[in-house]
Amino acid sequence: xxINISNASGEPIYTQIESQIKALILEGKLKEGDAxxxxxxxxTQLRISFMTTKRAYENxxxxxxxxxxxxxxxxxxxxxMELYREEQIKIIEALLMEAGxxxxxxxxxxxxxxxxxxxxxxxx
Numbered sequence: 001x002x003i004n005i006s007n008a009s010g011e012p013i014y015t016q017i018e019s020q021i022k023a024l025i026l027e028g029k030l031k032e033g034d035a036x037x038x039x040x041x042x043x044t045q046l047r048i049s050f051m052t053t054k055r056a057y058e059n060x061x062x063x064x065x066x067x068x069x070x071x072x073x074x075x076x077x078x079x080x081m082e083l084y085r086e087e088q089i090k091i092i093e094a095l096l097m098e099a100g101x102x103x104x105x106x107x108x109x110x111x112x113x114x115x116x117x118x119x120x121x122x123x124x
């Protein structure tokens with residue numbers, strides 16, 4: 001598992017770890033039952049505090065992405081893709097509302113906004 005962290009990023013390190021592991025799970029690169037590195041090993045590998053990896057893993061477990069077993073480690077949990085999809089739709093709706101507001105303030109028509117969306121979506 002390859003995790004890259006950036007100290008220059010404004011995002012906390014535990015959040016960077018959490019989001020990268022989530023992405024690996026949702027992209028299918030980490031599958032149900034796959035073992036994650038121990039918190040200590042990951043902390044050592046990334047040269048960060050154990051507490052930072054612990055916080056990332058706890059958040060992943062709270063979010064339903066991983067499950068931990070005392071003495072065995074942490075493993076990828078089966079995913080409810082429909083629930084994840086709904087969460088992503090909410091985020092996209094908020095972003096589209098913001099884009100719509102900015103478009104109205106700039107005098108961009110709905111047709112122009114649709115064209116821009118098609119353009120950024122690869123013309124589909």
